[in-house]
Amino acid sequence: MKRSWWLLWLVSAAGAAPASLCPNGSFEAALADGLPPHWTKVEETTENLTCRLQAGKVGQAVAVTAQGGTNGLASPRLAVDRTQTYLAGAWVKLPEDCSANLKFALGDARRAWTSTGITAVRGTGEWQEIRIQDRLDEWAEVTHLGVEVTFFGEGTALFDEVELLAVPKLAGNPQILRSGNLESGADRPDGWYRPLSADNQPVLFGWLPEAAHSGARGVRVSGGIGGGVWLNQGVDCEADTVYTLTAWVKVTAGTARLRVVQLHNREDVGQVESEALAVGDWRQVRMTFRKTPEWPATHHIAVGIWVPPDAAADVDEFVLDAKPAP
Numbered sequence: 395m396k397r398s399w400w401l402l403w404l405v406s407a408a409g410a411a412p413a414s415l416c417p418n419g420s421f422e423a424a425l426a427d428g429l430p431p432h433w434t435k436v437e438e439t440t441e442n443l444t445c446r447l448q449a450g451k452v453g454q455a456v457a458v459t460a461q462g463g464t465n466g467l468a469s470p471r472l473a474v475d476r477t478q479t480y481l482a483g484a485w486v487k488l489p490e491d492c493s494a495n496l497k498f499a500l501g502d503a504r505r506a507w508t509s510t511g512i513t514a515v516r517g518t519g520e521w522q523e524i525r526i527q528d529r530l531d532e533w534a535e536v537t538h539l540g541v542e543v544t545f546f547g548e549g550t551a552l553f554d555e556v557e558l559l560a561v562p563k564l565a566g567n568p569q570i571l572r573s574g575n576l577e578s579g580a581d582r583p584d585g586w587y588r589p590l591s592a593d594n595q596p597v598l599f600g601w602l603p604e605a606a607h608s609g610a611r612g613v614r615v616s617g618g619i620g621g622g623v624w625l626n627q628g629v630d631c632e633a634d635t636v637y638t639l640t641a642w643v644k645v646t647a648g649t650a651r652l653r654v655v656q657l658h659n660r661e662d663v664g665q666v667e668s669e670a671l672a673v674g675d676w677r678q679v680r681m682t683f684r685k686t687p688e689w690p691a692t693h694h695i696a697v698g699i700w701v702p703p704d705a706a707a708d709v710d711e712f713v714l715d716a717k718p719a720p
């Protein structure tokens with residue numbers, strides 16, 4: 395009995411990806427009445443959009459052809475559970491003079507009246523991934539949510555592997571640190587900055603399901619042989635406030651540290667770090683800091699993780715919380 399409990403704990407601690415709530419999001423079912431089953435048209439002008447199935451990112455994709463404006467497909471809306479954060483992802487492939495959007499359609503059981511979490515990408519002719527997360531806290535009256543994937547322009551866009559996930563909300567104040575769960579963006583998580591490696595190759599950084607502690611994505615950072623990698627986000631820091639930065643970290647080589655850098659005119663003028671984190675399984679790391687009189691007048695700081703040369707770590711679930719100083 396005890397053993398099976400541990401097994402369950404290990405599975406959930408390892409961040410097994412939740413199942414998608416978006417039916418036929420991989421577009422494997424044959425079209426019905428010209429549309430993928432479970433999906434409805436999003437059209438800027440009527441009779442503008444046609445669909446067919448063709449080889450996709452995985453199995454089949456839906457190819458949507460339109461003659462201009464914004465057009466695409468909407469998933470069914472489902473009832474919102476306010477204890478959850480909703481995440482969505484899609485793969486898109488479209489011409490270079492088109493752009494694609496992924497967003498949440500919000501409303502009630504009858505209709506959607508607004509949208510949130512929009513991320514857009516310009517076409518490249520290659521497959522690109524877009525991921526978003528909800529901002530339902532700003533929409534108290536919303537009861538239902540679905541996913542819309544659309545493109546702007548004239549031509550044919552391919553959509554594939556559209557998923558909608560619900561994961562438990564992170565603690566902390568989401569207004570301070572953007573996308574701390576690393577779940578939204580295109581090619582990299584929104585709001586997070588990482589320098590290129592010493593030879594300008596963005597090879598030391600992966601936005602990967604395998605690096606997730608929870609949800610569908612985490613970040614794998616490797617210091618490589620260059621100057622190391624500093625994955626960070628700039629935030630405002632107020633006086634008379636105690637901040638707590640937490641993150642889940644799994645170090646796989648060397649040692650890494652959570653780091654807070656004080657910025658003045660974009661210059662690094664001082665920093666505080668967590669203890670050195672050694673190789674091991676996922677652990678939640680916590681550090682507290684506050685703006686002291688020694689800090690310059692600026693209130694801009696960067697928070698994140700420092701992975702030095704020859705070290706590597708997976709990281710997820712950054713949370714920055716603030717309390718008035720005692």
Ligand SMILES: [Ca+2]
Nearest residue numbers: 575608609611
């Ligand atoms: Ca995550």
